[in-house]
Amino acid sequence: MGETITFWVLAVVSVAAALGLVFSRKAVYSALMLGVVMLSLAVLYAVQDAPFLAAVQIIVYTGAVMMLFLFVLMLVGVDSADSLVETIRGQRFWAIVAGLGFGLLLALAVGNVAFSPAAGMGRAVSGRDGNVPALAEEIFTRHVFAFEVTSALLITAALGAMVLAHRERVRPKATQRDLARTRFAGPQPSPLPGPGTYALHNAIDMPALLPDGTVAVTSINRVLARHEMEEGYAPTDPEKAALIKQVLEKDAARDAAPVEGDKPIQVKDALQDEGELRDEGEPQAGTTSRKENAPQEEDGK
């Protein structure tokens, strides 16, 4: 009885989480959903007299694999959302049809088989000290060669990951002198204007005003502005709202081409000095000379 209840609760949870994994827009949600599925499967293993596998499932999958997924997700950029455009026409429809068909076929085939009552693990572990010693005996006697090969596989995987993830520095690291030179050769040697901090507004999201009363475009923080436009918190002043919108539209239009004197995003910029990860759409100041390398050539192929 207890097993039935456990099964039904966990079956509902795990199928719902699996659906969430497939259909949630944000990759981090998908990762968390996968964690839920793995945990409920671990409990199902435990219920089915496989305590060792349950522990390994939690330690290896929810512990190591999930952390690796989240780590890479953060490295690659959490906001790399899926594009909504279908590359192959009708792909989505046919994928769902195929999935439903496959699932139904499997479920019906399995459902039609009349199983005798489960033999249970009692016989397999009888005469031994329980599940873990019995498994150990199997692994280290009958399957010892497979086990040894597994160790070779793990070493190869670790080496391979190191080789793949390693990156040679092709250019020398930019010194402070180089950075200063780039900056003074660039269009804006001075620091960018700060945001307009007025009593009426929420400080950093407001553009600064020039002496003639117009808006200083470079003082707009693109990230905040984009966020506010998407969330609908545009500035109350229609002129400024229109200007911010216009700047954002120009940003969207320009794609990868650099715009001089945008507000730098400190973290991204620092990473990029290391020759590290960088988002295409994000504005950077003082990187004009370095920006010509990667992103454009794939567009103009």
Place this chain on the structure above:
Amino acid sequence: MTTHYLVLSALLFAIGGVGVLLRRNAIVVFMCVELMLNACNLAFVTFARQHGNLDGQLIAFFVMVVAAAEVVIGLAIIVMIFRTRRSASVDNANLLKY
């Protein structure tokens, strides 16, 4: 109960397959592959109990080991592709297309 477990396993496997077909983000595709592997493991464990011997659990254990190795390599490849192509979408890795 065996049937229930097997049907659940089949459902999870099918959902994972749909995810592989539908999603474009390489990492999410990878997660769906993991989901399919997990579903297989559930079937293995269920059959082990059905037949009352340990081979199913043993195979499930080896599947976990191989899956862990596969995740490490796969994610390293994804990170490498992201570095050169600036994208984790499977649509953008099309250099072999022409």
